[in-house]
Amino acid sequence: MDKQQLIEKLEAPGLRRKLRHNCEGLIGRIQPDGFFPESLTGTYSGMFPRTVGALARLLIRVGKHDALEKCIEFCRNVMIKYDLEQVPHVIDKNERQEPVIFDRLCQIDGQAHLLLAWAWLNLARDRNEYEDATYDFFARLMNRSVSEVFLGHCTAWRCEPGVILNTHLEHSREWNMWCAYDFLSNSFIAAALENMALVARRRGRMDDANRWQQTLDELADNLAKHMTFDYEGKKCYCEMLLPTGRQPVFFPGLSWLNLAPIPSGCRILRGPLLDHTLQIWHARATIRWDGPAITACELNLAGADPACTVWNGPAELACEWSREGHNNQTYGKMLGWDLLYCVETGRYRQAGDMLDFLEQVNPGELYAELFTYKPSRKQWVTRDAGNGEQCAWLCWALIEARRTLGLEPW
Secondary structure (H helix, E strand, O other), rough: OOOHHHHHHOHHHHHHEEEEEEEEHHHHOOOOOOOOOOOOOOOOOOOOHHHHHHHHHHHHHHOOOHHHHHHHHHHHHHHHOOOOOOOOOEEEEEEOOOOOEEOOOOHHHHHHHHHHHHHHHHHOOOOHHHHHHHHHHHHHHHHOOOOOOOOOOOOOOOOOOOEEEEEEEOOOHHHEEEEEEEEEEHHHHHHHHHHHHHHHHHHOOOHHHHHHHHHHHHHHHHHHHHHEEEEOOEEEEOOEEEOOOOOOOOOOOEEHHHOOHHOOOOHOOOOOOHHHHHHHHHHEEEEEOOOOOOOOEEEEEEOOOOOHHHOOOOOOHHHOOOOOOOEEEEEHHHHHHHHHHHHHOOOHHHHHHHHHHHHHHHOOOOOOOEEEEEEHHHHHHHEEOOOOOHHHHHHHHHHHHHHHHHOOOO
C-alpha cells in the first residue's frame, strides 16, 4: 500500500464519521467541573487522572483548551483538598457529587501524564493567568516526580540504574501491577522534564529549567547505559528491568510499552535504536488469524515460557499464547500509537492493516478498550467500548496521522 492508498482509506466517510463521533463523545463527557468518567459500561469506576494526558493530546489538537484546563484543574483541586503530594490513581464522586479519592495509589507514569497535560496546554497558548496561578504547584510536582522515591541518584552505593522506578506499573502482562524500571514511565517522565523546562524558560525560572534539563541529561545517559540489550547483534530498548535489591534483572520481552516515545513525544528516545526495537516486535509478534496483520501487545523473547504467561485477569479475557511467544491481544491506545509510528516512518501497509482491523473487529460506533483473539474459537472478544483512555489516545493518533498526511482532523 502506498501513501495515496492510505490517504484514501483514511478519507473513507465511515471512518471519518466514526472518528468524529468518538471525539465528540469524549469531549461531551467532560462534566462542568472537569470530572471525566473513564467508562461508559461500568467496567471502571470514577476518573483516572492519567487519562488527562491522552485528553490533552486530543483537546489541544482540536482547539478545546478550556475543556482541558477544567480537567487538569479538577485533579489539582482534589490533590489540594486531600493534601496529596502525588497524583491519585482514581478519583470518584459521592452521592452529593463531591469528589472523593477512590484509589490514592501513585503510578509515576500517570503522574507524568498530568504534568505533561499542564505543560502541553501552556505551551499551546500564550502565558496567561492560569499558568501564573498554577506554575508553582506543578513545578513542585515535577520535582517530587524525580525525587529519590522514583529516581535513585546514589548509584555508587546501591545497584540502581539511575532511571525511573514505577512501583505500581499497570501493565497488561499478567493483568498485574509491576514494580519495574520500565520504558513507558521513563519515556513520559523524560518528556515531562523537557516540556516543563520549556515552560520554566519562558517564565524566566532558569533555576527550575536548568535543574530539569540536568536531570533529563542524566536520565538520558542512564537509559542508554542500562535500558538496552543486545538482540541479533544490535542494541534494543528494554521493556522492563526488575528490581531485586541487588542488580536489577532484565525482563526478556517487548510490548506496547516500547511505543511510549510516540505518544509522549520523548525526543531522547526516538531514532534508530527505537526503530530496531519496534522492527523486532513487529516481526516476532504478528497475531495469526484470517484477517489483516496485527501485532500482539506482548512478546516474550524466550518463547512461550510458562513463567512469562501467568494470567490474573478475568477468565473470559485470558490469553491463548502462541508457540512463537506472543499473546493474542491488543489495545486501542497501542493500535493508535503503532499506527501513528507507521505513518510517520512510511510503513503505510502496516498502517492500512490496522485500519482494516478496526473496521472488521470493532464495527460498533465506539472504539473498544481491548481486543482478545481466541484461536481455538477463531473469534475476537472486545471489552469496554468507549473507554476514556484508550479511545482518547486512538482518536488523537488517528487525527495526528491524518495531519501528518495533510488531512483535516476528520
